[in-house]
Amino acid sequence: MVNPGSRPDSDSGPGFRTLSGIPVDGVYGDGPFPGEFPYTRGVHAEMYRSRLWTMRMFAGFGTAGDTNARFHELLRAGGSGLSTAFDMPTLMGRDSDHSWALGEVGRAGVAVDTVEDMVDLFAGIDLGAVSTSMTINGPAPILLGMYVAVAEEAGVERSRLAGTLQNDILKEYQAQKEYVFPPRPSVRLVTDVIRFTTAEMPRWNPVSISGYHIREAGSTAAHELAFTLANGFAYVEAATAAGLHVDDFAPRLSFFFNSHNDFFEEVGKFRAARRIWARWMRDRYGATDERSLKLRFHTQTAGVSLTAQQPEVNIARVALQAMAGVMGGTQSLHTDSHDEALALPSEEAARIALRTQQVIAHETGVANVADPLGGSHYVEWMTDEMERRATDVFEHLEDLGGGSILEGVYAGIESGWFAGEIADAAYRYEREVNAGERIIVGVNAFTEGNDAERARLLRIGQDTEDLQLKRLAAVKQSRDDRAVADSLRRVVAEASDPTTNLMPALMEAVRARTTIGEIIEALEGVFGTYVEQAVI
Amino acid sequence: MADAAPVRVVLAKLGLDGHDRGLKVVARMLRDGGMEVVYLGLRQTTASIIDAVEQEDADVVGISMLNAGHLTLGPLMVDALADAGLDVPVVIGGIVPDEDRPTLAAAGVAGVLGPGSPAAEVVACVQAAAARRGL
Numbered sequence: 001m002v003n004p005g006s007r008p009d010s011d012s013g014p015g016f017r018t019l020s021g022i023p024v025d026g027v028y029g030d031g032p033f034p035g036e037f038p039y040t041r042g043v044h045a046e047m048y049r050s051r052l053w054t055m056r057m058f059a060g061f062g063t064a065g066d067t068n069a070r071f072h073e074l075l076r077a078g079g080s081g082l083s084t085a086f087d088m089p090t091l092m093g094r095d096s097d098h099s100w101a102l103g104e105v106g107r108a109g110v111a112v113d114t115v116e117d118m119v120d121l122f123a124g125i126d127l128g129a130v131s132t133s134m135t136i137n138g139p140a141p142i143l144l145g146m147y148v149a150v151a152e153e154a155g156v157e158r159s160r161l162a163g164t165l166q167n168d169i170l171k172e173y174q175a176q177k178e179y180v181f182p183p184r185p186s187v188r189l190v191t192d193v194i195r196f197t198t199a200e201m202p203r204w205n206p207v208s209i210s211g212y213h214i215r216e217a218g219s220t221a222a223h224e225l226a227f228t229l230a231n232g233f234a235y236v237e238a239a240t241a242a243g244l245h246v247d248d249f250a251p252r253l254s255f256f257f258n259s260h261n262d263f264f265e266e267v268g269k270f271r272a273a274r275r276i277w278a279r280w281m282r283d284r285y286g287a288t289d290e291r292s293l294k295l296r297f298h299t300q301t302a303g304v305s306l307t308a309q310q311p312e313v314n315i316a317r318v319a320l321q322a323m324a325g326v327m328g329g330t331q332s333l334h335t336d337s338h339d340e341a342l343a344l345p346s347e348e349a350a351r352i353a354l355r356t357q358q359v360i361a362h363e364t365g366v367a368n369v370a371d372p373l374g375g376s377h378y379v380e381w382m383t384d385e386m387e388r389r390a391t392d393v394f395e396h397l398e399d400l401g402g403g404s405i406l407e408g409v410y411a412g413i414e415s416g417w418f419a420g421e422i423a424d425a426a427y428r429y430e431r432e433v434n435a436g437e438r439i440i441v442g443v444n445a446f447t448e449g450n451d452a453e454r455a456r457l458l459r460i461g462q463d464t465e466d467l468q469l470k471r472l473a474a475v476k477q478s479r480d481d482r483a484v485a486d487s488l489r490r491v492v493a494e495a496s497d498p499t500t501n502l503m504p505a506l507m508e509a510v511r512a513r514t515t516i517g518e519i520i521e522a523l524e525g526v527f528g529t530y531v532e533q534a535v536i
Numbered sequence: 537m538a539d540a541a542p543v544r545v546v547l548a549k550l551g552l553d554g555h556d557r558g559l560k561v562v563a564r565m566l567r568d569g570g571m572e573v574v575y576l577g578l579r580q581t582t583a584s585i586i587d588a589v590e591q592e593d594a595d596v597v598g599i600s601m602l603n604a605g606h607l608t609l610g611p612l613m614v615d616a617l618a619d620a621g622l623d624v625p626v627v628i629g630g631i632v633p634d635e636d637r638p639t640l641a642a643a644g645v646a647g648v649l650g651p652g653s654p655a656a657e658v659v660a661c662v663q664a665a666a667a668r669r670g671l
Contacts, residue, residue, distance in 0.1 A: 088552040088603050100552050100579075103608025108553075177554030177578055217557045304557070308631075308650050341651055343633050344604060423560045430561045434655050443652050457633055460604060534577030536563040 016049065016368045024368050029375040034329075038278035040271050040383065041371035042329040043294040048367035054332035055357045056133060056298065060085030060109040061344055062464045063471070064120035067110040071125060073347065077354055081163075083133040083334065084121070085109035086143075091178045093139040093520030096468045106464035108344065109135075113472045113517070115510045118146040119153070128156040132163035133208070133298070138180040140167035141193050142519055145507040148201075164205040164254055164298075167193055170231040170409055173532070174418035176213035180520055183410055185527035188498055190235060191242040196503040198249045205254040207235055208298065214418075215258035216304045218426020221269045224258060225386055226393035227418060229276055230405055233394075236285050237406040250281060251291035259321040259328075260302040266321070267373055268382030270328025273297065276387055299325035300334040306341040309442035309450045314338035319356045326360055327373050333357055343457035416535045423536060472515070479513035487512045488522045495526040543666045544572045546594040548580040550601065550609050558629055558651065559600040562658055566598075569659035582616035589617070589624055595666040596646075601630040611643035618644075625665040629653075 017023050026049055027033055027041070035045030044050070057079050059070045071082055087109040089101035095113050096105045105111050112118060122132075127150070136143045144165050148158045169186040172179040179186065190207060197206040211228035219227065232253060239249055255273065259266050277295035281287040301321035306314045315338045322335050335353040337345030345353070361367055373379045394405065400417075401408025412418050432438040439445045487509035494500045509519050547563050549556055556578060563573045574592045576585065585597060599613055610628050617624050625646035632640070632648050640648060646665035649658055 088605075092552045094552070100581075102551075103605035103612070104552055104603060107605055108603040172554075177556060217555075218561075307652060309652070341631065343631065423557075426557050427561055427564050430565075430655075433652070440652070444654075457635075459633075462608075532578065534575055536560045536573070536575045 018365060026368075027370045027374075028372075034370040037282075037290075037293065038275040039294055040275040041374050043274065043296060043331075045370070047329060047370035048326075048361075049370070052361050052367060053326065053330055054081045054131070055079050055354060055361075056081040056083045056332045056334055057350060057354055058083040058085050058133075058135070058300070058334045059345075059350065060087070061458065062106040062110065062460055063467055064110055064112065064117040065123075066106070066464070068121055068123050068125075070347070070350075071122075074350070074354070075125070075130070077351060078358065079354060081131045081133065081332065082125070084135060086134075086136055087111045090516060091136060091138070093142070093180050093516050095515045095517030096465065096472050098517055103465075105468050107460050111464070111468045112143070112146070113468070113515050114475045114513050115146045115149050116475050116513065117471070118143075118150045122147075122150055126156075127151040127154065128160045130162075132161075133166075134163070135166045137166055137169050137172050137176075137178055138186070139516055139520055140165050140169075141189050141196075141503060141506050142510060142516055144193060144196075145503065145510045149507065149511050158201050160203070161201055162203040164208050165193065166208045166210060166256070168207055168210045168231065168256075170234060170413070171210050171213055171227070173413040173530070174214060174227060174231075175217035175219070175422055177532070179530050180524065181527040182530045183413055185495075186530075187234075187238050187406075189502065191239050191244075192501045192503055194235070194239050194249050195242060195244060195501050197252065198244060202252075205252050206249070208254050208256045209235065210256040212256050212258045212300055214422065215260065215302065217422045218304075218429065219422045220425050221260065221262070221265045222386055222389035223393065223421060223425065225269050225273055225276075226390035228255065228257070229273065229280075229390060230394060230397050230409055232277065233280060233285075234406040234409045236281070237404060240285070241406075246281070246285050246287045247289040247292050250285075250287055251289060251294075254331075255295055255297035257297050257299050257325075257330075258302050259299050259325040261305050261317065261321065263320060263324045264378055264382050265386075266324040267328045267379055268386045270297070270299075270325070270330070271371075271374075271379070271383040272386035272390065274329070275383070276390060296331045298332040298334070299328070299330040301325070301336045303336050303340055306336060306338065307440065307442050308341040309447065310452070311338050311342060313442055314341070315352060315356065318353060319360070322356060322360055323364075323366065326366055329371060339457060343459070346458045416533055419532075420535050475513055476515075483512040484509075484514045484518070487514050488518060491519060491522050492526055495523055542570055542572050543596060543663060544574065544592060544594045545596045545598055545662055546574045546576060546585060546588045546592060547598045547600070548576040548585050548588070549578045550580055550582070550585065550599040550613060551603070551605055552579065553601055553603040553605070554578055555602040555630075556600070558602070559598075562598065562600070562629055562649070565655040565658045566662060569655065571659070571662065582613055585613065586616060586620050586622065589622055590620075594624060595669060596625055596627060596662050598627045598629060598662065601628065601632075604631070606630065606632050607636060607639060610640050610645050614644040623669055625668055627662055627665050
């Protein structure tokens with residue numbers, strides 16, 4: 001792509017013309033321009049003129065070998081980054097041979113028990129050349145340790161690794177519910193990762209602060225925004241309390257938002273997120289590095305909006321949601337596959353989803369102008385309204401936490417406040433759809449065609465579980481049991497001392513082929529296990 | 537004619553899957569539909585669900601799965617209840633491909649509710665399951 005100068009008023013060069021040949025500027029309207037504080041209009045002056053968003057498609061199923069093949073397919077098809085979905089036992093830090101894992105191995109993601117599975121997962125992929133996102137939270141430090149071990153065994157130093165670890169445990173208690181330990185020791189693990197990557201992995205994002213799951217669990221857009229930013233502030237408070245300076249780590253914090261059906265609400269949400277983050281980081285947390293103030297985010301279209309009825313219509317929903325993410329200035333994007341309300345995404349559906357992004361990027365012209373909706377009366381009002389609603393939540397959390405957002409978030413988790421707010425909103429929405437006050441095409445209106453023949457679905461058979469169990473047994477057979485036991489003793493000892501960074505002990509354990517389940521159970525002995533109070 | 541006693545339903549997430557939005561919505565739909573709901577929440581096992589069924593004298597068990605584990609866990613729940621000598625039907629909610637429904641029915645699963653099922657359908661499905669028990 002042609003890369004003109006970054007000045008908003010400069011000649012934008014011959015590369016940026018409309019379909020009919022009209023030259024267009026890189027940005028229109030008044031300042032502050034994109035790339036200028038408070039970044040409402042975008043974090044870069046040129047936005048997609050200099051570089052398109054990363055088309056990062058989430059994939060994972062079956063054994064590591066199955067997912068590895070999908071990774072190669074996505075890279076061949078023009079995907080520019082990898083994103084790994086792990087199966088439920090892995091997300092919960094349990095081995096494939098745990099009784100809880102029955103029926104779940106490799107089903108909703110890829111099964112990883114030991115570093116050997118990670119070797120297979122990334123076989124034939126140059127980890128020094130791709131960026132990898134890993135959706136993992138409770139056991140996140142262990143998976144990061146495995147990734148580093150795989151890279152280093154292949155001769156790629158950890159300092160060259162680029163990627164993102166989700167590692168956002170707070171939203172797990174609020175929404176996604178894949179936690180293991182209670183909140184406070186879990187946040188210690190988050191800060192251990194932040195300290196580790198800050199010192200040794202300068203190209204790595206140690207936390208992806210995620211509103212996606214909060215929204216999927218049923219929250220409103222404003223609550224998605226507010227809870228997510230509050231969690232971000234909480235991590236800033238935790239990491240500075242652990243001795244880091246805000247500008248040492250904040251530039252590598254990244255965000256992950258949902259993009260749902262209400263187009264302008266979504267665009268307003270993304271714009272408000274940047275403005276709030278910039279102001280709070282500068283004014284409240286004393287950040288001075290410009291990069292600490294810039295909220296960078298990944299977007300995924302709303303899985304929950306996909307319908308099992310007339311699933312092809314989901315292609316249109318996904319395209320419009322993706323467009324909102326792009327108009328909102330996202331740095332990377334995952335588009336959902338249209339068959340996801342029926343099953344795991346098939347390869348064909350995943351390809352159509354990626355093609356949807358490519359159409360937006362290369363055919364629609366929306367990438368030619370930064371913040372193309374800026375200055376719209378409605379969009380500017382919506383941006384302000386989102387900020388107002390988020391501010392109300394921050395005030396509530398400060399009250400709960402005696403002035404600390406981190407303490408407020410803990411209090412809101414322990415009292416079930418977040419989960420209750422989310423469940424209320426989810427039920428309100430469901431009732432509106434039920435009552436026909438809200439039209440969902442194919443669900444409560446326009447239902448002709450609902451009985452059409454269904455496309456081919458991806459199925460994971462029992463053979464995956466059998467294969468994975470054999471694999472795990474073989475690794476256990478061939479490893480040095482004494483090294484495993486020693487590594488677990490070290491993990492327990494260092495977990496008991498909150499001032500020690502656990503990453504080196506975890507790295508030693510994964511290199512010894514200690515399993516995820518063994519490490520997690522050792523840590524549970526020190527930290528305890530979290531059981532939520534069930535609220536409906 | 538006297539009103540029948542309300543249907544008592546135990547709702548649980550069986551296994552590791554943490555997606556509880558749907559199950560919570562179903563809990564409120566059933567409550568609003570006049571049923572008594574015992575909501576067990578996350579990370580339940582067949583044993584913990586059976587305990588609750590016995591203690592609460594439940595008429596129906598509702599389990600939710602959005603992680604493609606239904607073909608394993610659905611029959612497992614049905615068999616565990618039968619082994620415990622309990623005649624309590626099982627309804628599954630979540631993402632279940634249509635073609636799996638006959639398999640689940642053959643395994644003794646009384647009903648399947650997909651995403652977006654309206655409240656009336658949810659209540660009717662649980663009522664039908666309870667009726668099968670001879671309530």
